[in-house]
Amino acid sequence: MTGTDIILSLKGIAKSFGDKAALKRVDLDVRRGEVHVICGENGAGKSTLMNILVGIHAPSAGEIVLDGRAVRIPDPIAASALGIGMVHQHFTLVPSMTVAENLFLGRQPRRFGIFSDRREMVSRAQELIRRYNFGLDANARVAQLSVGQRQRVEILKALAFDAELLILDEPTAVLTPPEVDELLEVIDGLRARGRTILFITHKLREVKSVSDRVTVIRHGESISTHRTADVSEADIARDMVGRDVFLVGRKGGGAARSFGAPVLRLDRVSMANPHGRLLLDHVSLDVRAGEVLGIAGVDGNGQTELSEAIAGLMDIQAGSIRLAGRDVTRASAAERQASGLGFVPEDRLDRGLSVTMSVAENIAATNYSRAGILRHGFVSRARLDAFAAEKIREFDVRGAQPSTPVGWLSGGNMQKVVIARELQRDPALLVICQPTRGLDIGASEFVYERILAAADRGRAVLLISSELSEIFALSDRIGVMYSGRLMRVLERAEADEATVGYLMNGGEERAA
Amino acid sequence: MREATLSLFRALGAPLVAIAITMALGFLLVASITDDPVQAYRDLLFANFDSLGNFALFLNRATPLTLIALGVIFAFRAGIFNVGGEGQLYAGAIAATVVGVFLADLPAVLLLPLAVATGIIAGAILGWIPAVLKVRLAVDEVVTTLMLNTIVLLFTSYLANQVIRDTAAYGAVSRVVPQAIWLPPMPGVPGATSGFLVAVVLAVVAWVVLFRTEWGAQVRAAGTNLRFAYAVGVPADRRIIGAMLVAGGLAGLAGALYVLGIGHRFEQNFSPAYGLVGLTCALLARIHPIGALATALFYAMMLNGAAYMQISTDVPRSLVNLLTGLLVLLMTARLTAGRRG
Numbered sequence: 001m002t003g004t005d006i007i008l009s010l011k012g013i014a015k016s017f018g019d020k021a022a023l024k025r026v027d028l029d030v031r032r033g034e035v036h037v038i039c040g041e042n043g044a045g046k047s048t049l050m051n052i053l054v055g056i057h058a059p060s061a062g063e064i065v066l067d068g069r070a071v072r073i074p075d076p077i078a079a080s081a082l083g084i085g086m087v088h089q090h091f092t093l094v095p096s097m098t099v100a101e102n103l104f105l106g107r108q109p110r111r112f113g114i115f116s117d118r119r120e121m122v123s124r125a126q127e128l129i130r131r132y133n134f135g136l137d138a139n140a141r142v143a144q145l146s147v148g149q150r151q152r153v154e155i156l157k158a159l160a161f162d163a164e165l166l167i168l169d170e171p172t173a174v175l176t177p178p179e180v181d182e183l184l185e186v187i188d189g190l191r192a193r194g195r196t197i198l199f200i201t202h203k204l205r206e207v208k209s210v211s212d213r214v215t216v217i218r219h220g221e222s223i224s225t226h227r228t229a230d231v232s233e234a235d236i237a238r239d240m241v242g243r244d245v246f247l248v249g250r251k252g253g254g255a256a257r258s259f260g261a262p263v264l265r266l267d268r269v270s271m272a273n274p275h276g277r278l279l280l281d282h283v284s285l286d287v288r289a290g291e292v293l294g295i296a297g298v299d300g301n302g303q304t305e306l307s308e309a310i311a312g313l314m315d316i317q318a319g320s321i322r323l324a325g326r327d328v329t330r331a332s333a334a335e336r337q338a339s340g341l342g343f344v345p346e347d348r349l350d351r352g353l354s355v356t357m358s359v360a361e362n363i364a365a366t367n368y369s370r371a372g373i374l375r376h377g378f379v380s381r382a383r384l385d386a387f388a389a390e391k392i393r394e395f396d397v398r399g400a401q402p403s404t405p406v407g408w409l410s411g412g413n414m415q416k417v418v419i420a421r422e423l424q425r426d427p428a429l430l431v432i433c434q435p436t437r438g439l440d441i442g443a444s445e446f447v448y449e450r451i452l453a454a455a456d457r458g459r460a461v462l463l464i465s466s467e468l469s470e471i472f473a474l475s476d477r478i479g480v481m482y483s484g485r486l487m488r489v490l491e492r493a494e495a496d497e498a499t500v501g502y503l504m505n506g507g508e509e510r511a512a
Numbered sequence: 513m514r515e516a517t518l519s520l521f522r523a524l525g526a527p528l529v530a531i532a533i534t535m536a537l538g539f540l541l542v543a544s545i546t547d548d549p550v551q552a553y554r555d556l557l558f559a560n561f562d563s564l565g566n567f568a569l570f571l572n573r574a575t576p577l578t579l580i581a582l583g584v585i586f587a588f589r590a591g592i593f594n595v596g597g598e599g600q601l602y603a604g605a606i607a608a609t610v611v612g613v614f615l616a617d618l619p620a621v622l623l624l625p626l627a628v629a630t631g632i633i634a635g636a637i638l639g640w641i642p643a644v645l646k647v648r649l650a651v652d653e654v655v656t657t658l659m660l661n662t663i664v665l666l667f668t669s670y671l672a673n674q675v676i677r678d679t680a681a682y683g684a685v686s687r688v689v690p691q692a693i694w695l696p697p698m699p700g701v702p703g704a705t706s707g708f709l710v711a712v713v714l715a716v717v718a719w720v721v722l723f724r725t726e727w728g729a730q731v732r733a734a735g736t737n738l739r740f741a742y743a744v745g746v747p748a749d750r751r752i753i754g755a756m757l758v759a760g761g762l763a764g765l766a767g768a769l770y771v772l773g774i775g776h777r778f779e780q781n782f783s784p785a786y787g788l789v790g791l792t793c794a795l796l797a798r799i800h801p802i803g804a805l806a807t808a809l810f811y812a813m814m815l816n817g818a819a820y821m822q823i824s825t826d827v828p829r830s831l832v833n834l835l836t837g838l839l840v841l842l843m844t845a846r847l848t849a850g851r852r853g
Contacts, residue, residue: 313742354736355736356736361733
């Protein structure tokens with residue numbers, strides 16, 4: 001820390017959308033030259049707060065003091081003029097343009113006021129890259145860069161505007177563990193150059209080493225600010241949720257467990273897109289009864305295709321899929337479900353639910369005859385409601401009546417509806433993808449318990465997640481996908497973050 | 513049943529508000545045209561009930577509208593934007609006529625059901641074609657249903673002019689179907705087709721099928737989120753095709769019942785764009801079957817009432833086009849506002 005003078009001070013910031021208060025009262029002091037982490041659950045108001053700082057939203061109440069001066073930030077241009085730069089979670093780069101072109105998009109150096117001065121632009125880009133030691137090629141096309149490199153281009157873009165205060169929104173969400181380490185080095189370097197960094201995340205563990213102070217936001221209010229060194233991860237989690245949190249995990253390290261016969265067996269499964277590129281490249285795996293097989297990997301390396309191939313939603317070109325001893329390679333989704341498949345898709349709004357239909361109808365979906373909802377061939381409204389009410393209770397779906405449109409629920413409660421439906425059949429194989437994406441800690445706990453309970457009942461579970469912490473917490477074995485290939489399946493005991501991270505980046509097995 | 517009543521109320525509430533606003537604005541307009549706006553409005557709204565004859569014409573107008581709207585509802589619930597109501601209607605009408613004219617020697621107990629069934633099947637085929645093209649080849653159904661309208665209208669025109677034309681009559685009309693298979697009039701309302709009763713019953717049946725059967729739930733799942741339907745194992749493709757068969761079948765039935773109950777022959781241009789108006793009725797009722805019965809009655813009232821109004825005052829009947837346009841505008845505005853909440 002370079003000093004204690006305050007660069008940014010927020011006093012009683014509140015923001016309402018209609019009659020819904022996104023922020024109730026946020027007080028925050030950011031010191032010059034510090035790395036300040038903002039922690040909070042999904043929906044706590046982190047994004048709203050940052051959008052206020054960069055001028056996307058105007059606060060309903062409260063004061064923003066920048067460099068000792070009360071300011072108004074009407075739009076993002078004003079924010080950058082004030083020296084506030086933001087790196088969004090979703091990149092805003094043009095993939096077909098070079099790094100230099102992206103950096104100076106909309107403000108290229110001009111010659112005679114009209115012609116863009118390419119040479120000047122490239123040299124200034126190179127100068128920027130050199131100054132921050134970012135190791136980028138100014139003439140490389142963004143499309144060819146890795147995700148971590150693209151993020152550095154985003155950061156540079158903000159710095160090129162001379163941002164004093166740099167806001168990073170969930171920057172680690174898209175990165176592999178080695179890339180996270182590199183990002184932290186970058187941040188360390190920026191702090192050394194006197195920049196102030198506001199770092200938004202819900203994963204404190206990753207940034208603990210590099211941050212100075214942490215502020216927790218819960219339900220739109222700033223709860224606490226601590227020196228990072230003084231608090232543990234558990235302390236922060238407690239502040240975030242408002243109670244003690246016990247994240248469950250697979251106990252006993254898997255050594256003492258015995259598993260049954262394989263329930264799911266993939267043999268050299270391959271899938272290509274219409275251009276002939278392999279999306280799944282000879283994937284073979286077994287999931288045994290009573291076992292949780294975790295599939296780790298950066299998003300977009302074939303996990304979606306793997307899950308949809310197993311669920312019967314995408315055709316495979318080669319290989320075979322056996323489910324509970326039956327060859328289901330060519331079977332329809334309905335046939336696979338009848339053979340014992342439960343499928344929780346990665347995006348509940350896309351495939352998991354029909355948001356305009358009621359909670360009851362979403363849970364019933366294909367369970368009508370199985371759950372005894374039909375009477376003389378017609379849907380009995382009383383039985384449908386009773387069935388749904390029972391599931392709502394069992395799965396603790398908050399704020400839901402059987403007739404509530406499912407789209408009115410929060411993300412966590414929507415996910416519970418999906419899981420309630422799929423577990424209703426007590427499937428022999430549960431394929432569950434990104435089970436806690438967008439969920440708060442409380443809902444995540446619940447989902448984890450259900451996954452482990454299914455495994456304990458002797459069901460096979462295939463857990464596909466880009467959230468490494470949950471892969472490690474829940475899995476008996478861990479497979480890593482990279483570029484459509486299943487790199488390796490590790491026993492839980494031999495898997496550590498370094499090895500998995502290495503494989504996630506496409507590294508072959510390290511020399512033993 | 514309380515839930516069902518509530519949902520019906522929700523379905524009807526919004527259109528009623530929109531209708532009230534439209535009527536209020538329309539009255540201002542009428543007041544600026546004529547010296548006697550009250551008389552004009554009375555005719556527009558109530559002349560339909562002045563005599564049993566007027567009332568019969570009103571029910572005859574509502575019958576095809578209701579049936580087409582019900583068909584459109586099945587298509588929309590399955591996520592298919594079916595604008596082929598007109599073509600399906602004409603197909604049903606011409607098919608029933610051809611059967612009635614060419615097989616006139618058959619006993620009525622056979623010929624009547626045969627004519628009705630042929631009408632339904634003809635409409636259903638026209639629904640099936642775009643559905644299969646959509647499901648198998650992802651061809652846009654708006655284009656196919658619209659194009660099929662033109663094809664069917666021109667083809668029926670050919671048949672009516674060249675093949676089954678009644679040369680003794682004026683205009684492009686077919687020979688009359690045997691009187692034995694004419695539908696009986698509605699009890700108590702001579703001149704009104706008993707086809708209206710069929711439409712009322714089918715509105716209730718449509719509600720039950722869509723909201724109280726697993727088939728209906730699957731149709732709606734496919735219509736609201738197709739990728740969801742696939743993922744939970746709903747045979748979505750079959751349900752979409754099934755819903756379009758029903759949609760075409762209902763419009764075809766509308767055509768057959770028009771011929772058997774009202775026109776007694778195929779008349780080129782017998783439809784004042786029933787297909788389009790039926791579609792509007794379905795949309796205004798927020799694709800709810802019982803609501804569609806109400807909106808179809810309302811449209812029938814306006815269409816006929818405008819004619820009476822034009823006779824008795826100097827307000828042109830095209831006022832009704834303006835009013836319905838306004839109504840659609842208000843309803844769509846409501847729909848959008850509702851979606852945000």
